[in-house]
Amino acid sequence: MNFDFTEEQGMLRDSVARYIQDSYDFDTRRSIAASPEGMSHEHWQTFAELGWLSVPFAEEHGGFGGSPVDIMLVMEELGKGIVLEPYLATVVLFGGLLERGGSAAQQAELIPRIIEGSCQGAFAYLERQSRHELADITTTAKAQGDGYQINGEKVVVFNGANADYVIVSARTSGEQSATDGITLLLVPTDAAGVERVSYRLMDGQVVSNIVFNNVEVPAESVIGAENGGYTLINGVVTIATIALAAEALGIMGQLNAKTLEYTKTRKQFGVAIGSFQALQHRMVDTFMAYEQTKSLLYRAVCELDGQGDDIAACIHALKVMVDRSGRLIFGEAIQLHGGMGITDELDIGHYAKRLMMINTTFGDGDYHQAQFNQLRYAG
Amino acid sequence: MDTKFAPEDLAFREEVRAFFDEAYDEELQSRFKDLTTFKDAVIEWQKRLYKKGWIAPGWPKEYGGTGWNATQKFIYETERSAAGVRDVIPFGLNMVGPVIYSFGTEEQKERFLPRILSSDDWWCQGYSETGAGSDLASLKTRAVREGDEYVVSGAKIWTSYAQYADWIFCLVRTNSEGKKQDGISFLLIDMHSPGIKVNPIVSIDNHHSLNEVEFNDVRVPVANLIGEQDKGWTYAKALLAHERTAIAGVPDSKRSLTEIRSFAAREVNGGKSLLSDPLFQKRLSDIEIELMALEFTELRVLASVASGGAPGAESSLLKIKGTEMQQAVQELRMDLAAYYQGVLPNELSAEQLGHEFGSQARQTYMYGRASTIYGGSNEVQKNIIAKAVLGL
Ligand SMILES: Cc1cc2nc3c(=O)[nH]c(=O)nc-3n(C[C@H](O)[C@H](O)[C@H](O)COP(=O)(O)OP(=O)(O)OC[C@H]3O[C@@H](n4cnc5c(N)ncnc54)[C@H](O)[C@@H]3O)c2cc1C
Numbered sequence: 084m085n086f087d088f089t090e091e092q093g094m095l096r097d098s099v100a101r102y103i104q105d106s107y108d109f110d111t112r113r114s115i116a117a118s119p120e121g122m123s124h125e126h127w128q129t130f131a132e133l134g135w136l137s138v139p140f141a142e143e144h145g146g147f148g149g150s151p152v153d154i155m156l157v158m159e160e161l162g163k164g165i166v167l168e169p170y171l172a173t174v175v176l177f178g179g180l181l182e183r184g185g186s187a188a189q190q191a192e193l194i195p196r197i198i199e200g201s202c203q204g205a206f207a208y209l210e211r212q213s214r215h216e217l218a219d220i221t222t223t224a225k226a227q228g229d230g231y232q233i234n235g236e237k238v239v240v241f242n243g244a245n246a247d248y249v250i251v252s253a254r255t256s257g258e259q260s261a262t263d264g265i266t267l268l269l270v271p272t273d274a275a276g277v278e279r280v281s282y283r284l285m286d287g288q289v290v291s292n293i294v295f296n297n298v299e300v301p302a303e304s305v306i307g308a309e310n311g312g313y314t315l316i317n318g319v320v321t322i323a324t325i326a327l328a329a330e331a332l333g334i335m336g337q338l339n340a341k342t343l344e345y346t347k348t349r350k351q352f353g354v355a356i357g358s359f360q361a362l363q364h365r366m367v368d369t370f371m372a373y374e375q376t377k378s379l380l381y382r383a384v385c386e387l388d389g390q391g392d393d394i395a396a397c398i399h400a401l402k403v404m405v406d407r408s409g410r411l412i413f414g415e416a417i418q419l420h421g422g423m424g425i426t427d428e429l430d431i432g433h434y435a436k437r438l439m440m441i442n443t444t445f446g447d448g449d450y451h452q453a454q455f456n457q458l459r460y461a462g
Numbered sequence: 463m464d465t466k467f468a469p470e471d472l473a474f475r476e477e478v479r480a481f482f483d484e485a486y487d488e489e490l491q492s493r494f495k496d497l498t499t500f501k502d503a504v505i506e507w508q509k510r511l512y513k514k515g516w517i518a519p520g521w522p523k524e525y526g527g528t529g530w531n532a533t534q535k536f537i538y539e540t541e542r543s544a545a546g547v548r549d550v551i552p553f554g555l556n557m558v559g560p561v562i563y564s565f566g567t568e569e570q571k572e573r574f575l576p577r578i579l580s581s582d583d584w585w586c587q588g589y590s591e592t593g594a595g596s597d598l599a600s601l602k603t604r605a606v607r608e609g610d611e612y613v614v615s616g617a618k619i620w621t622s623y624a625q626y627a628d629w630i631f632c633l634v635r636t637n638s639e640g641k642k643q644d645g646i647s648f649l650l651i652d653m654h655s656p657g658i659k660v661n662p663i664v665s666i667d668n669h670h671s672l673n674e675v676e677f678n679d680v681r682v683p684v685a686n687l688i689g690e691q692d693k694g695w696t697y698a699k700a701l702l703a704h705e706r707t708a709i710a711g712v713p714d715s716k717r718s719l720t721e722i723r724s725f726a727a728r729e730v731n732g733g734k735s736l737l738s739d740p741l742f743q744k745r746l747s748d749i750e751i752e753l754m755a756l757e758f759t760e761l762r763v764l765a766s767v768a769s770g771g772a773p774g775a776e777s778s779l780l781k782i783k784g785t786e787m788q789q790a791v792q793e794l795r796m797d798l799a800a801y802y803q804g805v806l807p808n809e810l811s812a813e814q815l816g817h818e819f820g821s822q823a824r825q826t827y828m829y830g831r832a833s834t835i836y837g838g839s840n841e842v843q844k845n846i847i848a849k850a851v852l853g854l
C-alpha cells in the first residue's frame with residue numbers, strides 16, 4: 084500500500100499550485116470571466132511553457148507520458164483557482180480522443196500543436212434531447228463520395244467558441260440511443276456549414292451550440308473506427324470524469340478552508356461563530372465529505388491505472404459522491420457565510436457554480452446512482 | 463377535527479379564482495421579468511389588489527384589512543399560489559404596517575397606513591449591519607437627538623429593494639448604556655433625505671436586489687419615532703411574532719411541485735421519462751410527504767392562534783421546515799434542467815437554448831439559498847426551539 088506521489092508528480096503539482104497562487108487570484112479570474120472569450124490566451128501560453136498541456140500525451144509526440152494520477156494532480160490544483168482555461172476540453176477530451184483513436188497522421192499533426200498551445204479543441208457530444216445519455220445521438224454522418232456529410236446540432240459544447248477543431252459524435256448507423264453505430268469525426272470549425280452560437284455559463288466559461296449543415300469532411304477525418312465511436316467516448320469520459328472529480332475536490336477543499344477560516348474570524352454575540360457547536364458539527368460533516376470524496380477519487384484512479392475490472396462501478400460511485408459532497412459543501416459554505424455568502428463579490432458563490440456545472444457534466448449524481456444500481460443489483 | 467369547506471367558502475374560492483384570472487394578466491406578468499419594468503409592474507399589481515380591497519388580508523378591518531376568517535385567508539393564499547400569482551412585497555404591508563397600527567401615534571397611522579395600502583410608498587427594512595446580523599441587538603447605527611430631530615449616522619446592509627424605496631424603517635441605537643437591547647429605537651426615515659446613499663450589491667443569482675444604505679448625519683423628525691425612545695426592540699420583536707400568514711410558503715412549494723411533476727413526465731433520459739425513474743420518484747415523494755405534513759402543521763398553528771394562543775416558537779418550526787422544503791423544490795427543479803441550468807439569463811433566446819426554464823431555475827435556486835439565512839437564520843430558529851420549546 085502506498086498513497087504517496089512520486090517526486091516528479093510532486094513537482095508537477097507544486098508547479099500548478101504555485102502558479103495559481105501567484106498569478107491566478109480571484110480578481111484575475113473575474114476579469115478573464117468577463118472577457119468575450121471567457122479564457123486568456125496569455126495564461127494558456129504559460130500553461131504550455133510550463134509543460135502542463137503535455138501531461139497525458141505519449142513521449143513520441145513530445146508529451147510527458149503522464150498517467151491518470153498526473154491528470155488528477157493538475158486538475159485538483161486548477162480547481163483551487165477555478166481556472167477558466169479549457170484544460171478539460173482541449174487536453175483531456177479533445178487530446179484524449181486523438182491520443183486514443185486518432186490516426187498516426189492526425190496525432191502527428193495535432194498533438195504537438197496542442198502541447199505548444201497553438202491548437203484549441205472541443206468535443207461535441209451533447210444534444211438537446213440527450214440529457215445524460217452519451218449514446219443518444221441524432222446528428223448524422225452519411226457516407227458520401229470520398230467522405231461524410233454531417234447534419235445535426237450539438238449543444239453546450241465546452242470551448243466550442245475558441246476551438247479550431249471539434250470532434251463530433253455522429254450516427255452512421257443504428258437507432259437513436261444505440262451504442263453501436265456512432266462515429267467520431269474531426270471537423271475544422273471553419274468548415275463550410277458549421278454555425279456556432281456562443282454563450283456564457285454560470286461558471287464563466289463560454290460554450291457553443293453548433294449546427295452542422297451539410298458539412299463535408301474527408302474519410303480521413305474519422306477518429307477510431309467507423310461505427311466504433313462509443314468505446315472511445317466511454318474511455319475518454321472515464322478519464323474526464325476523474326479529471327472533473329479532481330477539479331471538484333480542489334474546489335471542495337478551498338470551500339472548506341475558506342469557510343473554516345471565516346467562522347474563526349466572524350464574530351456574533353461576542354464570540355467567533357465557529358465556537359457554536361451547531362456549526363462545528365456541520366464543518367466536521369463537510370470535512371468528512373471531502374475526505375470520502377478524495378478516497379473514492381483515489382480508488383477510481385488506482386482502478387484505472389491498474390486496469391481493474393471494477394472501473395465502471397468506481398466511476399459511477401465517484402460521480403455520485405462528488406455530487407452529494409459538492410452540494411453539501413457549497414451549501415454549508417454559503418449558509419455559514421450568512422449574507423456574505425449570497426454576494427457575487429465573494430468567491431464562494433463562484434466555486435459553488437463551478438461545482439454545480441461539474442455535477443451536470445457527464446451525468447449528475449442521480450443518473451450515476453441509477454447506473455450503479457443497474458450494474459450492481461440488476462439481473 | 464374538520465377541514466371541509468362550507469358552501470360560502472367554496473363561493474369565496476370561485477370569486478378569488480375569477481379575480482386572479484382576470485386581473486393578473488399576461489402583459490403584467492411579462493413586465494415582472496424585466497428589471498427595468500419590475501418596480502412599476504409590482505406597484506400596478508398591488509394597486510389592483512388595493513382597488514379590489516384585498517391588499518392586506520392580515521390587517522384588522524378598521525385599518526383597511528379584509529376581515530377574512532382563517533379559512534378565507536387560507537383559501538386566498540392557496541389560490542394565489544395555485545394561480546402563480548406573486549406575493550406582495552412584504553416590507554410595507556407585512557412588516558412596518560402592523561408596527562405602525564399597533565404602536566404608532568394617530569398621526570403616524572393617518573400619514574403612513576393609507577399610502578402603504580395604496581402602494582404609493584415603497585418601504586424597505588433597515589435592520590442588519592455588517593457587524594449585526596444574527597446578533598441584531600449589537601447594531602451600531604446611531605441616532606442622536608438634537609431638538610426636534612434625530613441625527614442618524616452609520617450604515618445598514620442587505621437592504622432589499624432599497625434602490626426603489628421611498629421610506630426605510632430602521633433600528634437605531636439611541637442609548638449605549640445597559641443591556642444592548644434596551645438602547646434601540648424604531649425610526650421611520652424618508653429615503654429622499656439628504657445624507658442617504660444607496661450602494662448596490664449584486665447577489666449570486668446575478669440580480670440586484672440587495673444594497674448597502676449609508677446614513678451621513680441624516681436629519682429625521684422626532685415625529686417619525688415609533689413608540690418610546692429606547693424601546694424599539696420590543697416593537698421589532700412584536701413584528702417578528704406577528705405571524706406572517708405564509709411563512710412556510712407551502713402553497714408556493716406545492717405549486718412548484720406540480721409543475722416539476724408535469725415537466726418530469728415530458729423530460730426523457732435514455733428513452734424513459736424522468737417521472738418513471740425510481741430515484742426521481744423518491745425525491746419527489748420525499749418532498750410531497752413533508753409538504754402534506756407541513757400544510758397541516760401550519761393549519762394547527764393558525765388554529766391555535768385563532769383560538770387565542772400566541773404564535774411563538776411554532777413559527778420557528780414553520781420557518782425551518784418551510785424554507786428547507788422551498789430549497790428542496792428549487793433544487794429538484796434545477797436538476798430537471800440538467801446542463802441547461804448553467805446558461806446565464808438573456809444569453810440566448812428560448813428557441814436557441816432549447817429549454818423552458820433552465821437558467822431561471824438556477825437563479826431561483828441560487829437566490830433561494832438566502833431563505834435559510836434571512837428572517838432569522840435556521841440555526842438561530844433551532845436555538846429558539848431548543849430553548850423556548852424544549853427547555854434546553
Ligand atoms: C437575500 C437577503 C435579503 C435580506 N434582506 C434584508 C433586509 O431587507 N433588511 C435587513 O435588515 N436585512 C436583510 N437581510 C439580512 C439578514 O437578516 C441577515 O443576513 C441575517 O440576519 C444573518 O446575518 P449575517 O448575514 O450577518 O450572518 P451571521 O449572523 O454572521 O451568521 C453567519 C452564520 O452563523 C450562524 N450563526 C450565527 N449565530 C449563531 C448561533 N448563535 N448559533 C448557531 N449558528 C449561528 C448563522 O446561522 C449563519 O449560518 C437579508 C439577507 C439576505 C441574504
